[in-house]
């Protein structure tokens with residue numbers, strides 16, 4: 001949804017609802033009893049829109065923490081919003097009171113653009129439970145071990161791609177992420193370029209996410225009658241775009257799923273999340289409900305790509321960290337092979353780099369919002385039923401008491417005096433409670449294998465200008481529901497002398 005559409009929606013909402021209606025909503029919520037948590041004073045009708053940096057709301061929320069504390073109340077139209085700015089409060093509420101805090105807010109635009117199937121946004125209830133069960137079967141801790149050969153094979157391919165065309169590193173990293181998911185979920189081998197299925201899904205995701213704006217969703221949620229206005233009505237052009245998005249979303253759901261079904265029919269398939277689940281459930285699924293859920297969970301998985309750019313950026317900006325990481329790999333693995341999962345326990349510094357990468361710039365900095373199933377009282381504050389609860393991971397990673405100088409990339413934070421890993425796994429980037437990320441074990445192993453192998457084989461540094469001088473740059477960030485660095489000038493050079501494809505293949509052979 002374009003920002004002008006959102007602005008028009010706001011005007012429609014304001015004109016049509018009028019101050020009286022909106023005021024009555026606010027008045028209706030006024031009640032005796034414990035107060036709401038502290039928060040910035042709202043503007044009449046719209047609530048706390050002003051002052052929020054729309055592209056990086058997590059930074060605004062972190063600033064609010066300095067004034068209002070770890071638990072902040074804000075409002076957007078009639079949507080109550082609770083912002084959690086500390087890990088302790090997140091654990092108290094989202095983990096320990098997960099029976100209250102495991103719902104999701106209704107985001108009307110999800111259905112509108114055709115991604116209402118997304119497991120991560122399902123309301124707390126039987127459908128979500130079924131999705132969660134299907135995911136759990138494929139990605140629980142011991143099942144995730146079965147992906148290790150795949151993760152290694154894909155990481156080896158990434159090294160070949162980086163050696164062949166290092167300047168295209170962003171494309172290679174994206175392909176690596178997509179190809180792991182497509183193999184694990186559909187047993188589908190993605191083509192290096194212009195893969196037909198990935199192109200369909202990418203297009204569907206791009207169209208859908210460009211129409212998803214939390215502010216527009218909140219306005220439509222507060223004033224659902226707006227959706228019944230015709231497409232020609234000023235501000236309603238998004239309805240036409242949403243219809244196109246729904247068509248693409250249907251292809252995203254169906255085409256890769258159909259691919260697996262056809263391969264199963266012809267008997268030419270290897271295990272995958274979809275084929276395993278179909279085999280297990282098909283005979284007991286008379287209503288077809290589980291088959292639909294399998295298709296939906298599979299499509300959801302594609303949305304959860306791993307993002308390796310933050311790691312590459314950190315290595316470029318902190319060469320001393322990169323050097324220490326490489327030396328630690330060399331001392332354990334030597335130079336005649338590459339690391340594999342058996343080396344992980346002997347390489348604590350690499351795990352410290354992984355943890356610091358997710359702390360330094362979490363890729364989902366404002367988490368995925370939860371919602372309250374019933375009302376609650378916490379530390380004397382009233383938390384309304386149906387409130388959107390935002391775990392502000394950014395503020396948690398900026399906790400000066402736990403992470404001094406939080407803007408600095410310092411893997412040592414996660415090591416004790418003996419160089420062993422501490423108990424702090426910095427897992428808040430994967431969320432909390434019953435809605436915690438179901439792909440976290442698989443994601444963790446994919447991140448580790450990719451980081452360890454890239455560190456062993458390549459050096460990442462600033463690109464040089466024609467005079468051989470490093471090109472300095474200020475990192476820029478893409479901001480949406482997630483965030484990642486925008487392309488930056490990076491030079492990728494092999495660590496091993498005289499490295500060519502033959503030598504790399506020898507190293508890979510020696511590592512397996």
Ligand code: HEM
Nearest residue numbers: 120301304306364368429430431432435436437438439443
């Ligand atoms: C580095 C990679 C990843 C990160 C940082 C990440 C992060 C997250 C976060 C923050 C949540 C929300 C948790 C909450 O509501 O408290 C989430 C949920 C979820 N993630 Fe991930 N994720 C990653 C990879 C994956 C992968 C690889 C998969 C699937 C194979 C996956 C599947 C899911 C699903 C299905 C949910 C929804 C869970 C629910 O609502 O019950 N994620 N993830």
